[in-house]
Amino acid sequence: MEEQKKPKKGLNLNRVDMPKQEPAVRRNNFNEVARGYTWDMALEEAGRCIQCKKRPCVEGCPVNIDIPEFIKAIQEEDLSESVRVMERKTSLPGICGRVCPQESQCEELCTLGKKGAPIAIGRLERYVADWKREQGIADMPEMAPSTGKKVAVVGSGPGGLTAASELAKLGHTVVLFEALQVAGGVLVYGIPEFRLPKEIVQGEVDFVKSLGVEVHLDTVIGINMTLDELLNSDYDAIYVGTGAGLPMFLRVPGENLNMIYSANEFLTRANLMKAYLYPDYATPLKMGRRVAVIGGGNVAMDAARCSVRLGAEEVYVVYRRSRAEMPARLEEVENAEEEEIQFHFLTNPTGFLSDGRSNVCAMECIRMELGEPDASGRRRPVPIEGSDFVMDVDTVVVALGNAPNPLVPNTTPDLEISRWGTIVCDEKGKTSKARVWAGGDIVSGGATVISAMGEAKIAAHAIHEYLIT
Numbered sequence: 001m002e003e004q005k006k007p008k009k010g011l012n013l014n015r016v017d018m019p020k021q022e023p024a025v026r027r028n029n030f031n032e033v034a035r036g037y038t039w040d041m042a043l044e045e046a047g048r049c050i051q052c053k054k055r056p057c058v059e060g061c062p063v064n065i066d067i068p069e070f071i072k073a074i075q076e077e078d079l080s081e082s083v084r085v086m087e088r089k090t091s092l093p094g095i096c097g098r099v100c101p102q103e104s105q106c107e108e109l110c111t112l113g114k115k116g117a118p119i120a121i122g123r124l125e126r127y128v129a130d131w132k133r134e135q136g137i138a139d140m141p142e143m144a145p146s147t148g149k150k151v152a153v154v155g156s157g158p159g160g161l162t163a164a165s166e167l168a169k170l171g172h173t174v175v176l177f178e179a180l181q182v183a184g185g186v187l188v189y190g191i192p193e194f195r196l197p198k199e200i201v202q203g204e205v206d207f208v209k210s211l212g213v214e215v216h217l218d219t220v221i222g223i224n225m226t227l228d229e230l231l232n233s234d235y236d237a238i239y240v241g242t243g244a245g246l247p248m249f250l251r252v253p254g255e256n257l258n259m260i261y262s263a264n265e266f267l268t269r270a271n272l273m274k275a276y277l278y279p280d281y282a283t284p285l286k287m288g289r290r291v292a293v294i295g296g297g298n299v300a301m302d303a304a305r306c307s308v309r310l311g312a313e314e315v316y317v318v319y320r321r322s323r324a325e326m327p328a329r330l331e332e333v334e335n336a337e338e339e340e341i342q343f344h345f346l347t348n349p350t351g352f353l354s355d356g357r358s359n360v361c362a363m364e365c366i367r368m369e370l371g372e373p374d375a376s377g378r379r380r381p382v383p384i385e386g387s388d389f390v391m392d393v394d395t396v397v398v399a400l401g402n403a404p405n406p407l408v409p410n411t412t413p414d415l416e417i418s419r420w421g422t423i424v425c426d427e428k429g430k431t432s433k434a435r436v437w438a439g440g441d442i443v444s445g446g447a448t449v450i451s452a453m454g455e456a457k458i459a460a461h462a463i464h465e466y467l468i469t
Helices: 039-046 067-075 079-087 093-099 121-135 158-169 198-210 227-231 263-270 298-309 330-338 449-468
Strands: 150-154 173-177 214-216 237-240 260-262 290-294 314-318 342-344 347-354 360-373 379-383 389-392 395-398 436-438
Touching: 039 067, 039 121, 067 079, 067 121, 079 093, 079 121, 093 121, 093 198, 093 449, 150 158, 158 173, 158 198, 158 237, 158 449, 198 214, 227 237, 237 449, 260 263, 263 298, 263 395, 290 298, 298 314, 298 330, 298 395, 314 347, 360 395, 436 449
Parallel strands: 150 173, 150 237, 173 214, 237 436, 260 395, 290 314, 290 395, 314 342
Antiparallel strands: 347 360, 360 379, 360 389
């Protein structure tokens, strides 16, 4: 066996930690937890990149950002060039640097990660994006001449924003339709302020508008108008990125009691409708003393951490598998633990009890053990006979995931959908319906911000190819 080469002398195998609010302080505010790198920190972390020739990190990025190049520009102290390199491939760097799971994508493939900690690619992306915003730089990307073609983009989440910006840069007239009163989709209604400040999202939306994209708010495609009505007017093609907004429930006795929220309603009230600023914003969000959040993903972490900030005395995350199987980002789990949120692993709710006034007062549970792996590759949780117990709670948030938004499929008879309600399309996002493409959670059923962006980018270029041939 060939002896492994030792790291070069002086090679730093430890990443630079990012400053963040102390747990005791941040439990009482909705300000962003992670403070971001200083210039010296960014320079030190960028300096760890060895600029390897194989560039595996780029392969791990769903939108193929030229990662070594943007980091090299930081090393050379040319942040303007770093911005230009990133924005060749993404329109939303400030968002991706905050919420994308780099640890399972670009950073997971980092060459340095074989010997130590991978480069903190997401933190550097965030630093560069924030630097551009703070400098007030408003440079425009290269825009192609007008093609005379018009495209409708349905949904203004990360996929819709990406498709709209790509199509606009390619020379098409783009009109974006959003059902809510604010553009941004899940970025504004689903992700809390302490993880993704809304001014960051608004800045990215404003950038897309600056490309000439027209945004229509409070317009629900499937109710105000259908895909056929759009296609029969003056639109040459449509991109559907309506996401997965239909909440999933446990389907156990008592789930219709008061004070049991879906994570969708809970987070929409807390984030988009700014319940955390009540009474300045007239959105009350009733909160009890003991809150149980059901689930183990990032949405569950967001709901639990919002509950702490909204005044709950005790917050429990209840998850039917073990900590090792949790789909949430490790960083978010650690943040929750630091904020004194209690985790009940291998625990599954079986019903809810009423206080006699139709309010939840307790949750019936059963202990679980892990059996053989299921279709997801994770070990299947199996109930332990006789392990039933009751947990006293007065508020519950069900965060089990979402199903695709059904409005567009239900009003488009010739649009093929799967048995899960997702839109069926090919590898370039082309659907069964002529002149209609789709991507993101409405196709995958629920994935990540960056994967939605990657699919939208591919679909946008497929639409462009169709329109110009």
